[in-house]
Amino acid sequence: MTASPPTGDDLVEMLAALSNPLRLRIVAKLAGGRDYVSRLAREIGVSRPLLHMHLQRLEAAGLIVGSLELSEDGKAMKYYEVADFDLHLTAATLAAAAESLTDPDQGPTRKERS
Amino acid sequence: MTASPPTGDDLVEMLAALSNPLRLRIVAKLAGGRDYVSRLAREIGVSRPLLHMHLQRLEAAGLIVGSLELSEDGKAMKYYEVADFDLHLTAATLAAAAESLTDPDQGPTRKERS
DNA sequence: TTCACGTGTAAGAAAATTCTTACACGTGAA
């Protein structure tokens, strides 16, 4: 039972999400346990809006998962935790993934896709 | 005998190099056999200067290796081939790599490093 | 009411990446 490999496009998105020092640190932090946005921002030493953006990027790539919960004292807390991913990168696996890339003849740009 | 994992910075560079559709396609193409720049550019359908840039990015990350050779008819040919890499990405392996990241208190910027 | 804490998002500056165009150099063959 191995997880089916992501499509080329999905893989690119995942790698792009992980190819940033700050985001890598975020994933590392969450690997140690779930956490909510404001606290995570303080611990890592980043502004909350900035962290918010990076968390979205990671979640869009399917690497982390967020859930809005209500704390006992009624505050809305957004908790994030790492998803259960496992990527194996080799010339061969990359070649396989590249076959499902969609864009040789230019599809819509990232901005248009949004 | 497993290869020692790359440092956090090296890993980020590798992932950044692979997180681009065109570069992923380049690696995929080279996985099928070594090739020289001009021919590779024609096969992939990209301008040679652009390919040149992407090849440099991939080589800097250690994912491909280039060697300048002289063809029988005296032309200088730059051949590239895929390096022998094997990356395993998991929340745990990323957390380990993140520990060797250098930049919490801002080192030199990418431009300054150059 | 006001403060501390949580959430989210929008606007714009700053920086990095991506891509094109144009140039320069060297060889062998026509």
Place this chain on the structure above:
DNA sequence: TTCACGTGTAAGAATTTTCTTACACGTGAA
């Protein structure tokens, strides 16, 4: 000499990514 083919690189435009600042809303406690 000129052409076809290989190499490399520089300059600038276009786009994307990264980050800051400022705003808005909701809750419980002082």
